[in-house]
Amino acid sequence: MKKRIAITLAAAFFAAAALVYLYFTGEGEGAGIPCVFHQITGFYCSGCGSSRALRSVLHLDFYQALRYNAIFTIGLPLLAVYFGALVFSYIRFGKDRISEKISMKLIWVFIAAALLYGILRNIPAFSFLAPVTLA
Amino acid sequence: MNCKNCGAELHEGAVFCGNCGMKVMEEPVYQPPEQPVYAEPNQGEYHQESYTEYQEQGSYVPPVMPEYQAEPVVDGERPNTVLWIVLAAVEIFTCCQLTGIISLIFAILGHVAADKGDFAEAAGKIRTAKIWFWVGLGLGLLFVILYVVLVALGIAAGLAEEILYY
Numbered sequence: 001m002k003k004r005i006a007i008t009l010a011a012a013f014f015a016a017a018a019l020v021y022l023y024f025t026g027e028g029e030g031a032g033i034p035c036v037f038h039q040i041t042g043f044y045c046s047g048c049g050s051s052r053a054l055r056s057v058l059h060l061d062f063y064q065a066l067r068y069n070a071i072f073t074i075g076l077p078l079l080a081v082y083f084g085a086l087v088f089s090y091i092r093f094g095k096d097r098i099s100e101k102i103s104m105k106l107i108w109v110f111i112a113a114a115l116l117y118g119i120l121r122n123i124p125a126f127s128f129l130a131p132v133t134l135a
Numbered sequence: 136m137n138c139k140n141c142g143a144e145l146h147e148g149a150v151f152c153g154n155c156g157m158k159v160m161e162e163p164v165y166q167p168p169e170q171p172v173y174a175e176p177n178q179g180e181y182h183q184e185s186y187t188e189y190q191e192q193g194s195y196v197p198p199v200m201p202e203y204q205a206e207p208v209v210d211g212e213r214p215n216t217v218l219w220i221v222l223a224a225v226e227i228f229t230c231c232q233l234t235g236i237i238s239l240i241f242a243i244l245g246h247v248a249a250d251k252g253d254f255a256e257a258a259g260k261i262r263t264a265k266i267w268f269w270v271g272l273g274l275g276l277l278f279v280i281l282y283v284v285l286v287a288l289g290i291a292a293g294l295a296e297e298i299l300y301y
Binding site: 045 | 215217218220221224227228230232239278279282
């Protein structure tokens with residue numbers, strides 16, 4: 001168990017370092033990670049704006065986060081809880097005892113919503129779903 | 136209870152023997168044949184004595200090979216389909232749409248197979264899902280590294296220009 005705690009702490013350290021980097025860099029711009037899909041098609045995929053959304057969340061600007069990427073902002077706490085529980089299960093039992101207890105319905109709904117989001121935000125009528133920097 | 140193959144003591148609920156790897160069954164897997172393995176060719180006069188003598192010595196019992204498992208994952212365990220569905224979906228929405236979608240398809244196929252009870256089929260599908268997941272992540276990382284390198288080269292070129300011409 002000690003080894004698993006050590007691995008978890010090491011991973012958490014790198015994650016924290018990445019978050020610190022994100023917090024202090026480029027407002028309004030992305031994190032520097034290029035999106036191949038956007039480069040080639042020009043469309044916004046479901047994930048476009050999530051780096052900027054994460055930075056906004058770090059700065060506690062939740063409305064801006066939603067305007068960058070709503071699905072990501074809403075899904076973030078859900079994913080955080082799931083992966084947090086996963087890490088605890090991994091540390092305590094050495095294996096995943098969480099996933100079997102998750103509601104599959106919730107997962108399907110979320111995936112469907114995220115896919116729909118990726119399509120809608122490219123339609124002019126739903127342009128408010130596309131990433132936008134607020135004044 | 137004890138392993139039928141090697142005789143080592145097994146703990147309660149063991150599926151495989153920890154000593155020889157033999158699958159734990161209700162009845163023994165290997166049944167020695169009724170007659171001796173080696174049968175003396177009939178040479179006309181059949182010596183009853185030598186026959187029973189041979190039988191008393193005991194017939195040759197070849198060692199039984201424990202069942203070979205290709206993967207550490209056992210048929211009896213359900214692969215973690217839920218986790219890989221979530222991971223594949225996250226990959227679609229964060230880094231690599233293409234591999235994420237392929238990985239998700241296989242993860243879903245694995246999930247459906249596991250729900251039907253076919254754990255072997257499910258394990259195969261999940262393995263494919265895992266491969267696509269890691270390929271996507273690797274490619275994504277590669278792109279980021281290339282991008283960083285290009286940006287760094289651009290910065291270096293700009294600096295070099297300033298130094299040389301200023």
